[in-house]
Amino acid sequence: MSGDLDHRNVQQDWSVRPGVNMEFARSTFIGTFVGENFERFGVSTSSPAGNNAPFLGRGNEFQGTLTLRPISRLKLDEIYYMTRLHTNSPRTEAIFLNHLVRSRANYQFQRNSRFG
Numbered sequence: 001m002s003g004d005l006d007h008r009n010v011q012q013d014w015s016v017r018p019g020v021n022m023e024f025a026r027s028t029f030i031g032t033f034v035g036e037n038f039e040r041f042g043v044s045t046s047s048p049a050g051n052n053a054p055f056l057g058r059g060n061e062f063q064g065t066l067t068l069r070p071i072s073r074l075k076l077d078e079i080y081y082m083t084r085l086h087t088n089s090p091r092t093e094a095i096f097l098n099h100l101v102r103s104r105a106n107y108q109f110q111r112n113s114r115f116g
Contacts, residue, residue, distance in 0.1 A: 016036050031067075032063065056087065057095065061084075062081070064079070076104070077104040
């Protein structure tokens, strides 16, 4: 958990990101975290875009990762990210919502590599 206060002792932002990671046989991993954050936009040194008035923002994020090793030389990662920001007023408005899926494969071609 982290947060900031301005010189008048008014909270400007905070963030919490608890997570869990699990390891299984054959170097298989599952990991996830969920984040919640608060930001005071357009107050003090920051300015909102365009002609928007300052607003309180609230954000959420989620990340899920699955790592598989079907054979010792091959590692496969599947990663999902979700981030969103919305206003924190009586009428909640979405600022953005992003979904991202990422796949990564690593293969070790040589068992023993020697340098030098």
